[in-house]
Amino acid sequence: MAKRALITGVTGQDGAYLAKFLLEKGYEIYGTYKNYPPNLWRLSELGIADKVNLRELDLQTERNCTKLLQEVRPEEVYNLAAQSYISVSFEQPVATGEITGLGVARLLEAVRNVNPDIRFFQASSNEMFGKVREVPQSEDTPFHPRSPYAIAKLYGHWITINYREVYDIFTCSGILFNHESPLRGLEFVTRKITYSAAKIKEGLQEKLLLGNLNVRMDWGYAPEYVEAMWLMLNNPQADDYVIATGKAYSVREFVERAFGTLDIEIVWEGKGEEERGIDRRTGRVVVEIDPRLFRPADINLLIGDASKAHRELGWAPKTSLEKLVEIMVKEDLRRIRSGNRFNGP
Ligand code: NAP
Numbered sequence: 001m002a003k004r005a006l007i008t009g010v011t012g013q014d015g016a017y018l019a020k021f022l023l024e025k026g027y028e029i030y031g032t033y034k035n036y037p038p039n040l041w042r043l044s045e046l047g048i049a050d051k052v053n054l055r056e057l058d059l060q061t062e063r064n065c066t067k068l069l070q071e072v073r074p075e076e077v078y079n080l081a082a083q084s085y086i087s088v089s090f091e092q093p094v095a096t097g098e099i100t101g102l103g104v105a106r107l108l109e110a111v112r113n114v115n116p117d118i119r120f121f122q123a124s125s126n127e128m129f130g131k132v133r134e135v136p137q138s139e140d141t142p143f144h145p146r147s148p149y150a151i152a153k154l155y156g157h158w159i160t161i162n163y164r165e166v167y168d169i170f171t172c173s174g175i176l177f178n179h180e181s182p183l184r185g186l187e188f189v190t191r192k193i194t195y196s197a198a199k200i201k202e203g204l205q206e207k208l209l210l211g212n213l214n215v216r217m218d219w220g221y222a223p224e225y226v227e228a229m230w231l232m233l234n235n236p237q238a239d240d241y242v243i244a245t246g247k248a249y250s251v252r253e254f255v256e257r258a259f260g261t262l263d264i265e266i267v268w269e270g271k272g273e274e275e276r277g278i279d280r281r282t283g284r285v286v287v288e289i290d291p292r293l294f295r296p297a298d299i300n301l302l303i304g305d306a307s308k309a310h311r312e313l314g315w316a317p318k319t320s321l322e323k324l325v326e327i328m329v330k331e332d333l334r335r336i337r338s339g340n341r342f343n344g345p
Pocket of ligand 1: 008010011012013014015032034035036038039041057058059060079080081082083084085099123124126176177178179184185265328
């Protein structure tokens with residue numbers, strides 16, 4: 001019989017890629033969304049919208065989780081649902097704590113009550129390292145979260161470990177460093193850059209507004225990160241793993257590569273908030289700084305050390321940043337040229 005998996009947050013970037021990955025492995029997939037009607041653009045782009053059994057779930061309500069597990073009876077649960085926007089978490093710290101933090105406990109309680117043999121994956125975040133204590137960060141690096149989002153994720157991380165230690169449930173926490181793709185939401189800086197660059201190329205947008213250009217991030221390719229989730233749940237031993245590329249690039253470099261893919265060379269002029277990115281060929285300003293986009297408390301250099309995942313799961317990143325940017329820009333250009341059908345909200 002086919003294995004059955006439940007993916008919370010299946011309408012998000014990772015949920016869509018994980019659903020596709022597991023379907024290809026022969027799983028039967030149940031996936032949850034929060035907002036009705038479900039936003040299916042990602043599942044549609046991957047051609048699997050009609051292959052996922054969709055259910056509504058709000059992680060703010062405990063009863064929902066129990067009822068869902070009783071109905072679906074999954075062997076594996078992947079908890080990808082979250083209020084995942086850092087900026088929103090500063091505006092809505094309580095709701096973020098409820099969904100991204102306590103939501104994990106609600107699901108784990110449901111697992112314990114309905115079937116403690118369920119294997120459980122929690123999507124933890126590099127943001128938990130925040131004001132970093134060492135570079136690169138591994139599973140042993142102390143945490144210092146710098147946003148309500150990261151603090152909620154830290155609760156989710158420790159409650160996942162706690163259910164493993166106290167109840168002997170097979171739970172794994174993946175400390176995921178940033179991972180991007182053409183399915184990333186437009187609110188995230190990488191996709192904002194690739195989408196804007198493609199629109200500027202097509203003459204549909206004038207400028208791209210960004211915050212701190214010098215922030216460096218460890219950016220991987222999302223489809224590879226969902227494979228790591230599955231590897232964790234299908235390993236003989238439950239444990240926690242950093243999933244990362246081990247390389248960091250600045251937002252500035254990301255911008256240069258994105259425009260470069262479109263044959264636009266950027267030259268930088270000015271300093272600080274006055275800095276501007278100029279299209280060398282036309283002399284037009286295409287990138288400007290918007291101080292409102294700076295974070296209230298910036299994070300330090302987040303670079304992950306995924307050697308434990310390499311050693312114990314055989315996982316390693318394959319896609320270079322150059323290739324990732326190219327994949328994202330080309331896909332955005334294609335969408336725009338074909339009438340922007342699946343750009344999502
Ligand atoms: P995403 O695109 O923001 O998707 C979030 C999902 O959570 C959506 O399906 C959303 O449903 C659902 N959701 C929101 N509020 C909910 C609630 N109250 N109850 C139940 N579901 C709710 O996230 P992603 O980029 O795929 O990331 C997947 C997970 O990995 C998240 O937990 C994220 O925090 C974590 N993570 C991601 C990264 C990264 O770089 N992508 C890095 C570290 C950790 P609707 O579509 O209905 O709103």
